[in-house]
Amino acid sequence: MTKAFPKGFLWGGATAANQIEGAWNVDGKGPSTADMVTGGTFERPRRFTAELQSDTYYPSHQASDFYHHWREDLKLLHEMGYNTYRMSIAWSRIYPHGDDEAPNQAGLDFYRKIFEQCQAYGIEPIVTISHYETPYYLTKKYHGWLDRRVIDFYLRYCKTLFLNYKDLVHYWLTFNEINILIMMNGGYVGAGLPLEDGSPLFNSRVTDAQRQNCFQALHHQFLASAEAVQLAHRINADNWVGCMIAGSQSYPLTPNPADVLVNQRAMEMNNWFCGDVQVRGAYPYFAKRYFEDHHIRLHTERGDLATLKAGKVDFYSFSYYSSNTRTADPTEAESAGNMTVGAKNPYLKYSEWGWSTDPTGLRIYLNEVYGRYGIPVMVVENGLGARDEVTVDGRINDDYRIAYLKEHIEAIHAAIDDGVDLIGYTPWGCIDLVSAGTGQMAKRYGFVYVDRNDQQRGNFRRLPKKSFYWYRQVIQSNGADL
Ligand code: BGP
Numbered sequence: 001m002t003k004a005f006p007k008g009f010l011w012g013g014a015t016a017a018n019q020i021e022g023a024w025n026v027d028g029k030g031p032s033t034a035d036m037v038t039g040g041t042f043e044r045p046r047r048f049t050a051e052l053q054s055d056t057y058y059p060s061h062q063a064s065d066f067y068h069h070w071r072e073d074l075k076l077l078h079e080m081g082y083n084t085y086r087m088s089i090a091w092s093r094i095y096p097h098g099d100d101e102a103p104n105q106a107g108l109d110f111y112r113k114i115f116e117q118c119q120a121y122g123i124e125p126i127v128t129i130s131h132y133e134t135p136y137y138l139t140k141k142y143h144g145w146l147d148r149r150v151i152d153f154y155l156r157y158c159k160t161l162f163l164n165y166k167d168l169v170h171y172w173l174t175f176n177e178i179n180i181l182i183m184m185n186g187g188y189v190g191a192g193l194p195l196e197d198g199s200p201l202f203n204s205r206v207t208d209a210q211r212q213n214c215f216q217a218l219h220h221q222f223l224a225s226a227e228a229v230q231l232a233h234r235i236n237a238d239n240w241v242g243c244m245i246a247g248s249q250s251y252p253l254t255p256n257p258a259d260v261l262v263n264q265r266a267m268e269m270n271n272w273f274c275g276d277v278q279v280r281g282a283y284p285y286f287a288k289r290y291f292e293d294h295h296i297r298l299h300t301e302r303g304d305l306a307t308l309k310a311g312k313v314d315f316y317s318f319s320y321y322s323s324n325t326r327t328a329d330p331t332e333a334e335s336a337g338n339m340t341v342g343a344k345n346p347y348l349k350y351s352e353w354g355w356s357t358d359p360t361g362l363r364i365y366l367n368e369v370y371g372r373y374g375i376p377v378m379v380v381e382n383g384l385g386a387r388d389e390v391t392v393d394g395r396i397n398d399d400y401r402i403a404y405l406k407e408h409i410e411a412i413h414a415a416i417d418d419g420v421d422l423i424g425y426t427p428w429g430c431i432d433l434v435s436a437g438t439g440q441m442a443k444r445y446g447f448v449y450v451d452r453n454d455q456q457r458g459n460f461r462r463l464p465k466k467s468f469y470w471y472r473q474v475i476q477s478n479g480a481d482l
Contacts, residue, residue, distance in 0.1 A: 005479035012084035013430025023067030027106035030096025081475035088131035098135030115168035131176035144192025146219035222408030226311020243278035246320035253327035314342030323361035366415035396465035
């Protein structure tokens with residue numbers, strides 16, 4: 001037994017609509033950008049298709065079928081003792097095209113039922129308003145977030161959510177991993193920017209034109225986020241709105257100052273750039289230099305900077321899975337061969353998907369973030385993607401997952417002892433769901449197993465894993481019994 005966590009600490013788990021719900025075209029839902037992306041593997045990347053192809057597998061179309069299993073799923077979360085649940089709303093379930101005048105009532109009803117059940121269980125929802133999906137129509141007609149008019153469509157959607165769920169939801173996140181637009185050419189995933197038919201979903205080689213578009217779209221998302229914060233506060237003074245950043249702790253490969261500088265730049269652009277705008281309400285000083293170096297010219301309008309200043313978030317949330325290592329030596333950087341384009345860290349172990357396990361990195365990151373911003377912090381994604389085996393008697397002995405989570409919970413506990421105002425922890429994919437990066441079901445994170453595989457077999461049956469009972473114990477003891 002160690003010392004318990006602070007009283008009122010938020011314990012839960014996290015999911016995203018397009019990765020768990022399925023029912024992609026049911027009850028009036030329009031297609032989202034996520035619905036146009038094929039399955040894949042680590043070696044064979046997911047691809048975007050401009051039109052749906054009948055002979056192609058699109059994992060989001062059925063995902064884990066949460067749409068028809070949500071009662072059972074919430075009951076399982078309740079059994080684990082969750083007092084919070086981070087989930088997202090599919091924008092195209094509420095506004096099928098994105099620019100519709102009126103919302104789709106069936107979509108609103110679906111989420112209301114979920115939030116009411118959460119309330120009955122004493123589970124506080126943390127809702128991501130846009131998690132890696134945009135109504136696909138907005139991509140086709142407006143080029144996604146490249147078009148400034150999308151800000152108003154997003155705000156109409158936000159207003160609908162804030163008014164409809166005023167009595168049920170108090171924590172909101174404006175965009176999942178907003179910095180994906182800077183990392184890995186994630187413009188399609190993060191902002192619905194058009195891709196060529198057949199393009200891979202992620203690509204670390206970015207052209208100047210793509211970069212220009214990503215930063216322009218990002219500027220629009222910053223404005224939308226800042227407006228949404230103000231709107232949320234106006235509609236309900238109890239609303240708390242956070243940013244959500246892909247936390248990318250990185251280290252220099254060596255003490256060579258050239259490596260240290262490369263790493264500092266990576267930390268600035270991958271982490272601090274978006275956090276600074278959303279928490280401090282202004283572009284950081286290093287933006288100017290970066291824009292000049294990369295020939296980026298942002299189109300801004302009068303009043304934009306004031307909007308950013310007026311819409312600072314209330315808390316900082318982030319995802320953390322692994323750390324990266326940076327080097328000025330291009331041969332080392334390329335030899336790593338993983339998605340995040342770093343060098344291999346000789347002190348860490350890597351998963352089959354090339355992600356390192358580094359709980360100390362989480363503690364470091366928490367301290368850095370809190371030192372920089374000084375506002376409450378939440379870890380809203382963390383976990384180990386792994387293959388699970390079901391034994392003949394229906395058990396899943398995921399000791400590797402327990403080991404990973406235990407070390408990370410110890411790390412967050414240590415960060416709290418360091419003085420960080422950390423208020424919640426929601427491990428990723430608490431119920432198995434589709435992996436965003438690879439499109440696989442095989443890369444599982446859950447405490448609850450979902451009977452579904454990448455050959456589209458399985459009946460979506462839910463099975464608690466060994467980690468389910470372990471996490472229940474963790475929550476019951478408020479983090480003292482790991
Ligand atoms: C984060 C995303 C999630 C999630 C997670 C795990 O970046 O916010 O949507 O999927 O990563 O990544 P993956 O699914 O690729 O294993």
